[in-house]
Amino acid sequence: MGKALVIGAGPAGLAAAYRAAQSGLTVTVVDDNPAAGGQIWRGELAKPASREAQAWFEKIRSVDIAFINGARVFQQPRTGTLLAETSEGVIELNYDSLVLATGARERFLPFPGWTLPNVMGAGGLQALVKTGLPIEGKRVVVAGSGPLLLAVAAYLRGRGAEVLLIAEQASQLQLAKFGLGLVGKMSQAFSLKRQLRGVEYLSRCWVIAAHGAGKLESVTLVRGGRRWQVSCDYLACGFHLVPNVELAELLSCVVENGGVKVDQFQQTSVANVYGAGEVTGIGGLDLSLVEGEIAGLAAAGKHDDARGLFPVREQQRKFAKLLNNTFTLRDELRQLPAPETIVCRCEDVTFERLREHHSWRAAKLQTRCGMGPCQGRVCGGAVEFLFGWRAESVRPPVLPVRVESLISSAE
Amino acid sequence: MPESVTVAVNGVSVTMPAGSMVSAAILKAGVTTFRRSMSGEPRGPLCGMGICFECRVTIDGEEHSRSCQTVCKDGMDVRTDG
Numbered sequence: 260m261g262k263a264l265v266i267g268a269g270p271a272g273l274a275a276a277y278r279a280a281q282s283g284l285t286v287t288v289v290d291d292n293p294a295a296g297g298q299i300w301r302g303e304l305a306k307p308a309s310r311e312a313q314a315w316f317e318k319i320r321s322v323d324i325a326f327i328n329g330a331r332v333f334q335q336p337r338t339g340t341l342l343a344e345t346s347e348g349v350i351e352l353n354y355d356s357l358v359l360a361t362g363a364r365e366r367f368l369p370f371p372g373w374t375l376p377n378v379m380g381a382g383g384l385q386a387l388v389k390t391g392l393p394i395e396g397k398r399v400v401v402a403g404s405g406p407l408l409l410a411v412a413a414y415l416r417g418r419g420a421e422v423l424l425i426a427e428q429a430s431q432l433q434l435a436k437f438g439l440g441l442v443g444k445m446s447q448a449f450s451l452k453r454q455l456r457g458v459e460y461l462s463r464c465w466v467i468a469a470h471g472a473g474k475l476e477s478v479t480l481v482r483g484g485r486r487w488q489v490s491c492d493y494l495a496c497g498f499h500l501v502p503n504v505e506l507a508e509l510l511s512c513v514v515e516n517g518g519v520k521v522d523q524f525q526q527t528s529v530a531n532v533y534g535a536g537e538v539t540g541i542g543g544l545d546l547s548l549v550e551g552e553i554a555g556l557a558a559a560g561k562h563d564d565a566r567g568l569f570p571v572r573e574q575q576r577k578f579a580k581l582l583n584n585t586f587t588l589r590d591e592l593r594q595l596p597a598p599e600t601i602v603c604r605c606e607d608v609t610f611e612r613l614r615e616h617h618s619w620r621a622a623k624l625q626t627r628c629g630m631g632p633c634q635g636r637v638c639g640g641a642v643e644f645l646f647g648w649r650a651e652s653v654r655p656p657v658l659p660v661r662v663e664s665l666i667s668s669a670e
Numbered sequence: 671m672p673e674s675v676t677v678a679v680n681g682v683s684v685t686m687p688a689g690s691m692v693s694a695a696i697l698k699a700g701v702t703t704f705r706r707s708m709s710g711e712p713r714g715p716l717c718g719m720g721i722c723f724e725c726r727v728t729i730d731g732e733e734h735s736r737s738c739q740t741v742c743k744d745g746m747d748v749r750t751d752g
């Protein structure tokens with residue numbers, strides 16, 4: 260069990276790598292982004308924004324871990340070997356144990372105008388600002404669902420954006436229950452509240468249309484019986500998160516309720532392949548960290564040490580359950596797309612063309628929905644919610660790669 | 671490492687903090703249409719993390735490069751398909 264390979268350099272991947280390296284394994288971490296940190300700690304390697312991030316980066320530096328950034332894993336030619344595409348060509352990655360910490364992406368729901376430039380994910384706009392987009396003085400509407408909306412709004416405001424309002428589709432009652440469950444995370448909640456003083460946080464509210472000629476100019480919101488239009492420069496809109504399970508599916512790991520199924524030691528249905536963090540189901544930063552630690556320890560055979568972390572994980576899982584119940588999407592959101600609204604952005608497939616079908620497979624064959632470059636990563640979360648369709652199979656390559664990469668992988 | 675880098679977006683120079691992504695440089699240059707969709711709609715970045723492929727542009731001659739996953743380098747030539 261000498262070589263551990265970790266896919267994903269977000270909190271779960273870093274925690275797994277740290278524990279595995281500390282336990283004597285030779286550890287490599289691979290990530291498709293240019294730097295470690297994942298989405299939540301994006302760009303914080305050089306300048307950590309939170310004490311927690313700083314503490315973890317220090318831990319990582321205290322052990323010997325090889326990092327390969329800008330590498331996209333796309334295929335497993337045989338058990339124990341993965342192929343990744345980099346700017347310098349294809350690299351082969353060998354492992355005795357593998358930790359999948361591939362994180363999550365935002366769920367996007369289609370509504371009229373959502374394909375206009377400057378309509379982005381909530382995390383999407385934050386990522387752009389973190390990587391150099393000036394946002395000072397820009398008017399931003401933050402909308403969708405989930406705690407990410409608050410974090411994004413606070414971040415954007417801190418960078419000088421004029422956050423006009425936050426539209427959360429969940430009801431006040433749901434949010435109140437969640438608030439009660441925040442005990443233990445109160446310091447985070449209070450600090451967000453302070454940063455967002457004066458910004459309207461509207462429950463039971465969502466965007467029904469985005470308008471503009473060539474790019475976003477305004478949005479129409481609905482709340483109860485009231486509809487109104489707001490002029491803005493950006494709409495940051497995401498409906499909570501969905502796990503990135505494509506690589507796990509490629510490796511034949513069982514996926515249950517949208518997340519990779521794991522045992523008590525975070526091992527997937529495939530021997531020596533572990534899952535940690537959001538890929539096993541959405542649960543937030545603290546759950547990701549403890550799952551990563553357990554996976555790293557288990558990969559190194561330190562099961563007793565891993566067991567010691569079970570109570571922490573149990574507590575975080577309770578929070579995760581509450582989180583996901585709170586931000587369950589309301590039925591009305593299924594009425595968002597108009598017949599002509601594009602659902603699959605890669606292939607420009609409209610809602611009316613999709614609703615004639617009874618499964619994603621049929622829709623794919625007839626309309627090419629989900630067959631473009633993103634391979635259903637964007638529309639998949641939408642059609643799952645709109646029609647109840649789940650992706651049936653993942654085939655290599657799991658991401659579009661250059662022809663040269665496929666040729667070299669066949670050699 | 672220098673503190674800033676300058677790239678050309680459709681021939682117009684844009685100076686960015688070192689470490690910035692090409693996607694941010696394009697928007698800073700005032701360009702919002704990164705590509706045209708199958709039916710000709712203007713499109714720009716959505717996910718910001720390399721998943722949606724809406725931010726793809728031509729970078730130093732390489733077509734379909736994801737601008738949100740590419741770090742700006744001095745002298746880079748970026749072309750959008752708007």
